[in-house]
Amino acid sequence: MNEYAHAAPAAVREKIRAGALTTQTSGMCLGYAQANLAVLPKALAYDFLLFTQRNPKPCPILEVSDVGDPFLKTIAKGCNIASDIPKYRVYRNGELTEETENVEHLWRDDLVAFLIGCSFSFESELLEAGVSVRHIEEGKNVPMYKTNIPCVPAGVFSGNMVVSMRPLPYDQVVKAVNITASMPRVHGTPVHIGDPAAIGIRDLSKPDFGDAVTVRPGETPVFWACGVTPQSIVMHSRPEFCITHAPGHMLITDIKNTDLKF
Numbered sequence: 436m437n438e439y440a441h442a443a444p445a446a447v448r449e450k451i452r453a454g455a456l457t458t459q460t461s462g463m464c465l466g467y468a469q470a471n472l473a474v475l476p477k478a479l480a481y482d483f484l485l486f487t488q489r490n491p492k493p494c495p496i497l498e499v500s501d502v503g504d505p506f507l508k509t510i511a512k513g514c515n516i517a518s519d520i521p522k523y524r525v526y527r528n529g530e531l532t533e534e535t536e537n538v539e540h541l542w543r544d545d546l547v548a549f550l551i552g553c554s555f556s557f558e559s560e561l562l563e564a565g566v567s568v569r570h571i572e573e574g575k576n577v578p579m580y581k582t583n584i585p586c587v588p589a590g591v592f593s594g595n596m597v598v599s600m601r602p603l604p605y606d607q608v609v610k611a612v613n614i615t616a617s618m619p620r621v622h623g624t625p626v627h628i629g630d631p632a633a634i635g636i637r638d639l640s641k642p643d644f645g646d647a648v649t650v651r652p653g654e655t656p657v658f659w660a661c662g663v664t665p666q667s668i669v670m671h672s673r674p675e676f677c678i679t680h681a682p683g684h685m686l687i688t689d690i691k692n693t694d695l696k697f
Contacts, residue, residue, distance in 0.1 A: 437462035437571075444511065444687045448519045457521045457536050459576045459683035465559040468621065468692050469685035470497050470510065471551040471662030472520060473669075474538075474678035477502050480547040482590025486668070487549065489587040493596050493664035495620045497688070500548035505539075507550070510688040515539075516548045522681035524666065529673030538678050546678075551662040552621035553685050554599050556692050560614050566607050569648040576683035577601070578642035579663050583635030584626065586668065594671035598626060598658040600639065602650040608657060615659065620695040627658040634658065644682035 439447055439456075444464045450456040460469055475483050480502075487494035498510045505517040517539045525533035525541065554577070558568050570577045577599045584596040603611055608628060616624045627634045639656060640647045644663055650656060669677045680686070 439463040440465050444689050447687050448511065448514060451521050452515065452518045454536060460521060460685045460687055461555050461558070461577060461683060462571045464687045465562070466692055468497070468510070468556040468688045468690040468695055469553040470688055471553050471665070472516065472523075472678070472680040472686060473549045473551065473665040474516070474546050475549070475674060476543070476676055477545045477547055479591065479674050482592055483549060486586070486589035486592040487551070489589050490664070491619070492622060492626065493586065493660035493662065495552035495622065496549060497552055497620065497690070498550040502547055503544040505542055505548065507548075510550060510690050511686065512689065514686065516550075516686070517542045520680050520684055520686050522684040524679045524681050526666075526669050526674075526677040526679070528675055529670050531670075534681055541678065549665075550686060551665065552695070553662050554622050554659050555685060556621040556695065557615050557618050560618070560692060561611060564610060564614055566611050566614070567603065569602055570646065573648055575646035575648055577645050578639070578647055579644035579661050579682060580631070580636045580658075581643045581667055586664065591674065592668050592672045594668040596626070597643070597661045597664045597667045598634070599645075599661040600642075600656050600658050602648065602654040603657050604654050608655065611657060617696045618692070621692070622660045622662070625657050626660050629655055631656055
């Protein structure tokens with residue numbers, strides 16, 4: 436089990452802010468919601484907000500910051516979104532130009548931060564119900580894949596969905612579907628179960644983000660919409676500037692997963 440599995444979110448964020456913790460966050464602060472990040476200039480914020488509204492499965496919004504203010508008000512009070520995530524990615528004109536552990540030096544007065552629900556949030560619910568979560572068992576980041584599933588365009592933003600995958604024994608699939616169905620603000624039910632090729636994934640051993648995990652005999656891959664989708668959309672739509680979390684390196688919030696259920 437992760438050494439921070441039962442740590443308080445604020446204590447973990449403090450370690451992250453100090454640069455003492457830079458690893459991916461799966462399995463940390465069990466029971467608390469985690470969030471993906473997308474930061475864009477105000478000039479693009481309306482288009483992106485509209486994109487999230489049209490694509491709630493991969494982009495369920497948990498909070499939107501005030502313009503130019505890196506401090507959150509709701510899901511993690513006092514959190515500095517420019518320093519309290521273990522690792523960030525910086526995109527310029529759709530190209531990944533930097534991966535860094537702090538973006539305070541890049542913060543601007545016109546930036547707006549979007550915090551998006553993360554499937555890590557439902558993993559503690561799955562574990563509690565006896566459903567296996569392979570990447571946690573293997574100490575890896577969740578495997579994530581680009582798909583051929585189109586998102587609904589909005590303004591300048593368009594592209595295809597990214598999914599996360601968890602292999603499950605056949606007899607656990609229905610239980611996993613029912614558990615995640617009650618949590619639409621962290622992606623909800625799977626978008627696909629079974630043959631990866633049907634959604635444009637050629638090889639499960641070669642994820643686009645994260646790490647490959649073992650798929651055992653008698654298991655089927657189950658795919659959930661993923662909050663890394665905005666990064667794929669950014670690479671496709673090529674806005675002049677965007678900051679995101681590095682895949683798997685999330686914001687750990689003060690919100691309980693149970694508060695995100697129906």
